[in-house]
Amino acid sequence: MLDEISLAFFNSTPNPGFLVNEDGTISLINSAACSKLQLKEDDTIGILFHKLFPVVAAQNNEKFEAITGVLVEKDPCSDKLRILVSLPGLPSFRTQITKSDPQICRDGVKRSIVYMNDHGQVEKLKDSYENSLTLLNAALSAIPEGFAIYDEEDRLQVFNQGYMDVYPDSVDAMKIGTRFEDILKYGLEQGQYEEAGFTEESRAAWLKERLKNHFNPTAPLVQHLKDGRYIRVDERVLDDGHIVGIRSNITELMETKSLAESLGDALDNIAAPVAFIDIETQRILYGNTAFLNNLQYTPDEITQLTLMDINHNANPEKISEFIDKIIENRGVVQQSRSQHVRKDGTVYPCVVNSICENGDNPKRILVFVEDESIEREIREELDYRRVQQETFIENLPVFIIRSDLDTTIHFANELYCDFFGVSLADIIGVKFTEFIHTEEIIQNLKNCLASLTMESPVRTYEQEMLSSDGIFRTVLWTNRLVFKDGEPHEVVSVGRDITDSKLAKAQIEEQAHALTLRNQALEQFAGIVSHDLRSPLRHIRLFGEMLMEEHESGNSENFGDYISRIRSSILRMESLISSLLEFSQVAYKQVNRSRFVLSTAIDEVKENLAQNIEQSGAVIKLQNDFDLNLDYVLFVRLMQNLIDNAIKYQKDDQPAQIQISADQTEKNIVCITVADNGIGIASEQASRIFNVFQRLHVDEKKYKGTGIGLALAKRIAEGHNGTLSLDTDYKDGSKFVLKVPI
Numbered sequence: 001m002l003d004e005i006s007l008a009f010f011n012s013t014p015n016p017g018f019l020v021n022e023d024g025t026i027s028l029i030n031s032a033a034c035s036k037l038q039l040k041e042d043d044t045i046g047i048l049f050h051k052l053f054p055v056v057a058a059q060n061n062e063k064f065e066a067i068t069g070v071l072v073e074k075d076p077c078s079d080k081l082r083i084l085v086s087l088p089g090l091p092s093f094r095t096q097i098t099k100s101d102p103q104i105c106r107d108g109v110k111r112s113i114v115y116m117n118d119h120g121q122v123e124k125l126k127d128s129y130e131n132s133l134t135l136l137n138a139a140l141s142a143i144p145e146g147f148a149i150y151d152e153e154d155r156l157q158v159f160n161q162g163y164m165d166v167y168p169d170s171v172d173a174m175k176i177g178t179r180f181e182d183i184l185k186y187g188l189e190q191g192q193y194e195e196a197g198f199t200e201e202s203r204a205a206w207l208k209e210r211l212k213n214h215f216n217p218t219a220p221l222v223q224h225l226k227d228g229r230y231i232r233v234d235e236r237v238l239d240d241g242h243i244v245g246i247r248s249n250i251t252e253l254m255e256t257k258s259l260a261e262s263l264g265d266a267l268d269n270i271a272a273p274v275a276f277i278d279i280e281t282q283r284i285l286y287g288n289t290a291f292l293n294n295l296q297y298t299p300d301e302i303t304q305l306t307l308m309d310i311n312h313n314a315n316p317e318k319i320s321e322f323i324d325k326i327i328e329n330r331g332v333v334q335q336s337r338s339q340h341v342r343k344d345g346t347v348y349p350c351v352v353n354s355i356c357e358n359g360d361n362p363k364r365i366l367v368f369v370e371d372e373s374i375e376r377e378i379r380e381e382l383d384y385r386r387v388q389q390e391t392f393i394e395n396l397p398v399f400i401i402r403s404d405l406d407t408t409i410h411f412a413n414e415l416y417c418d419f420f421g422v423s424l425a426d427i428i429g430v431k432f433t434e435f436i437h438t439e440e441i442i443q444n445l446k447n448c449l450a451s452l453t454m455e456s457p458v459r460t461y462e463q464e465m466l467s468s469d470g471i472f473r474t475v476l477w478t479n480r481l482v483f484k485d486g487e488p489h490e491v492v493s494v495g496r497d498i499t500d501s502k503l504a505k506a507q508i509e510e511q512a513h514a515l516t517l518r519n520q521a522l523e524q525f526a527g528i529v530s531h532d533l534r535s536p537l538r539h540i541r542l543f544g545e546m547l548m549e550e551h552e553s554g555n556s557e558n559f560g561d562y563i564s565r566i567r568s569s570i571l572r573m574e575s576l577i578s579s580l581l582e583f584s585q586v587a588y589k590q591v592n593r594s595r596f597v598l599s600t601a602i603d604e605v606k607e608n609l610a611q612n613i614e615q616s617g618a619v620i621k622l623q624n625d626f627d628l629n630l631d632y633v634l635f636v637r638l639m640q641n642l643i644d645n646a647i648k649y650q651k652d653d654q655p656a657q658i659q660i661s662a663d664q665t666e667k668n669i670v671c672i673t674v675a676d677n678g679i680g681i682a683s684e685q686a687s688r689i690f691n692v693f694q695r696l697h698v699d700e701k702k703y704k705g706t707g708i709g710l711a712l713a714k715r716i717a718e719g720h721n722g723t724l725s726l727d728t729d730y731k732d733g734s735k736f737v738l739k740v741p742i
Helices: 005-012 033-034 120-144 159-167 168-173 180-189 199-213 290-296 316-328 374-395 414-420 439-450 499-532 532-555 559-586 597-610 610-616 632-648 709-719
Strands: 017-021 026-029 055-059 064-066 082-085 093-099 112-116 146-150 157-160 221-224 231-236 242-247 272-277 284-287 333-339 347-356 366-370 399-403 409-412 458-466 472-484 485-497 592-595 619-622 627-630 657-666 669-673 722-725 736-740
Touching: 017 033, 082 120, 146 159, 157 399, 159 168, 159 242, 168 180, 180 199, 199 231, 231 499, 242 272, 272 290, 284 290, 290 333, 290 366, 316 333, 347 374, 366 374, 399 414, 439 458, 439 472, 532 559, 592 597, 597 610, 597 619, 597 632, 597 657, 627 632, 632 657, 632 669, 632 709, 709 722, 709 736
Parallel strands: 619 657
Antiparallel strands: 017 026, 017 112, 055 064, 055 082, 082 093, 093 112, 146 157, 146 242, 221 231, 231 242, 272 284, 272 366, 333 347, 347 366, 399 409, 399 485, 458 472, 472 485, 592 627, 657 669, 669 736, 722 736
């Protein structure tokens, strides 16, 4: 009999087991056989094993065939055998029978252990894995951004075409298994990262900081590449140490990228054996590493063999017929079962999946081989990968939903459910259009889905979405129409929250606008220093020299006049410098918007100019009020300069009449006009008057000032992304038009 350890294992295994004598009779069954097959030990001991099952289905070379009765003159345990078992009172089930080599037990009798392994579970696991893999492939192919996954050792495991498009200079380094740090270093050598600088010290510091953010990401970061693009990087470290990363091109957010349709692994990295067969000669042209390892041949040796050499008891006519069938059904996978012969002469059963290349004159057949002798390893690997794919999908930083053609949801990831504050159970069977807050967006979405075809199955668009916490977010959606058997089957939708990206783009544009204004100011300041500020200096130098000459000649008659002129020039220069300082402090002040009404600002202007208004007798009328969202302090300064200008240049015979009005003439644009009845401005001077220190009237006794008021007002308008201009069609005085976004 078995020793105690072997007996304990025999009784504890979950597979039905039998201890079979050399003559085929059963001497012992385990508890799994009693429970799963409903056998009684007393009724089973002593009967022949192959008499135990009244109806079985045995495997012959290519498929299962149902037979009636019992297996006669065939030991069902002679090799791994798949059968379909049917017992009274039990549903039929598919199993695989394996038998150990005979061993002499302690009582001197040779016995073998026979196990029945449930093969149906393997098929279920395969289906489950294929469904998970299909979902992942569909999700990856629908993502327009660059996507990559690095394992716990920080080696590249998965990436899509979008990832290569983002970093074209690093494509040669993007290989499965390459460390992230090595890919970064390769990109640095190509000069891809402009922000890293050009010295060894700056690049080393950049690399250190980039790796720190990679392993411990706290927030998205933006990279500046040498071609001028800005790339947003979102990374997340999973519980198992994997790092998932998304790269978004925020320079061209609306550009739809062409995504890869597969994970892109090289053939040698595919775990399944793969080979190319020449159709005419049936010679093996290529075999990947798994194919070579299974057959125990080198790459040079395998190319010397044909299908006849590797197939056990092969029939040349059947092989030729099968190849003809593959060619006839081009584009469709053809499956067959075979037994392959290794170099050492051993044979193993396998399933061969074959497909012919396209074209009018195909030359090759692509073959995928499934080794059926390692089903246990496959089962464990399939289960692990299924969990892994589901984990990856749940941790992708994007919304993912699968729906029927009428938008009825049958899958949504956790991020999508969290956004709307619902559970997955709450939304399964619900149309996702119910989560859209306007009919206009719903109609646009339906039009988008209706436009999807097999030739053009992908559409990308922006959509404003309202979250459960009442916040509007902008989401970039990509809808992919999935086909099955040539017919539309379902829609896979992947959404990316680009609210922060759009804000970043707007900030970049605003900073660029501010930089342009500052560059223009530098040019003007250079002209001011070279011309306007040098003019009083020339006067000081001239009259100083004249004063010195008079002193040397002993003539002091003109001393008072010269000193008066020098003093006047000094005062003029001080005024110019003060005005220039005021311009630099106010014109480019940071805009801090707040809400107020126009009348409040005008009242403050009147208070500031109260003395000038009273002395001139000016009348200021506000025709209508308006709600504004501008920088209150800067806006008051702008209006004060315009009104002060109107008072200063009034006609001699009548006080200034100033009319102020406001209206929304365009979407999100307010137009404010300030009109007066003064001396007016010639149309040809319409642009010149806004330059710093530009004055149309040289009589400073009558029209005092430095010519900075209108220039300052225009800069304040531009700081609000607005414009200030002179209405040249207005003939009753001067009319200034201010347009700013509200």
